[in-house]
Amino acid sequence: MRCPKCGSRDDKVIDSRQSRDSSSIRRRRECLKCKYRFTTYEEIERSDLRVVKRDRTHEPFDRRKLATSIAKAFEKRSASLLTLEEMVDEIVHELETSGREVPSSAIGAKVLEKLRRIDEVAYLRYASVHQRFEDVDQFVDAIHTLGRRIKPNALQRELFPPETTQAQSRAAGAGSRGVPNENHGRI
Numbered sequence: 801m802r803c804p805k806c807g808s809r810d811d812k813v814i815d816s817r818q819s820r821d822s823s824s825i826r827r828r829r830e831c832l833k834c835k836y837r838f839t840t841y842e843e844i845e846r847s848d849l850r851v852v853k854r855d856r857t858h859e860p861f862d863r864r865k866l867a868t869s870i871a872k873a874f875e876k877r878s879a880s881l882l883t884l885e886e887m888v889d890e891i892v893h894e895l896e897t898s899g900r901e902v903p904s905s906a907i908g909a910k911v912l913e914k915l916r917r918i919d920e921v922a923y924l925r926y927a928s929v930h931q932r933f934e935d936v937d938q939f940v941d942a943i944h945t946l947g948r949r950i951k952p953n954a955l956q957r958e959l960f961p962p963e964t965t966q967a968q969s970r971a972a973g974a975g976s977r978g979v980p981n982e983n984h985g986r987i
């Protein structure tokens with residue numbers, strides 16, 4: 801650190817302590833050349849990530865907003881807060897290491913990519929709210945693509961009223977008969 805008095809670059813740290821909330825470290829330094837003492841602060845670099853929205857306007861990236869939108873998709877699902885928190889951490893880290901500006905659509909894609917692995921219903925909820933499908937066909941395609949790889953009935957219960965599900969279960973015959981519908985009434 802360059803000495804503010806004589807400009808020498810040689811100094812030693814004579815004291816170092818954390819701020820009360822541990823978010824920064826204060827170092828007391830002494831210039832080796834002129835003995836002048838000065839203080840430096842070290843703190844975490846705040847993210848200056850900016851989001852480019854669909855209408856091409858920019859806004860600062862808001863972690864809380866991201867966390868809220870994901871939590872909404874998980875409403876009444878069984879994911880833990882820790883899972884959510886980890887997911888947000890991962891996304892933020894990936895975004896921060898990929899550049900200073902990120903299109904909102906890229907954030908959405910990242911969220912979807914992760915939701916898909918954790919909870920299919922949350923995935924679809926998020927997609928229906930945040931991914932503007934060009935038309936109904938596109939949305940139906942997304943459901944079908946998903947439908948091919950998810951656990952039987954998980955999505956059905958979510959998307960269709962219980963009557964429909966029951967009728968279809970009956971029509972399908974054995975399997976779900978006698979098994980209580982865990983999601984009943986909680987959709």
Ligand SMILES: [Zn+2]
Binds near residue numbers: 836
């Ligand atoms: Zn000096």
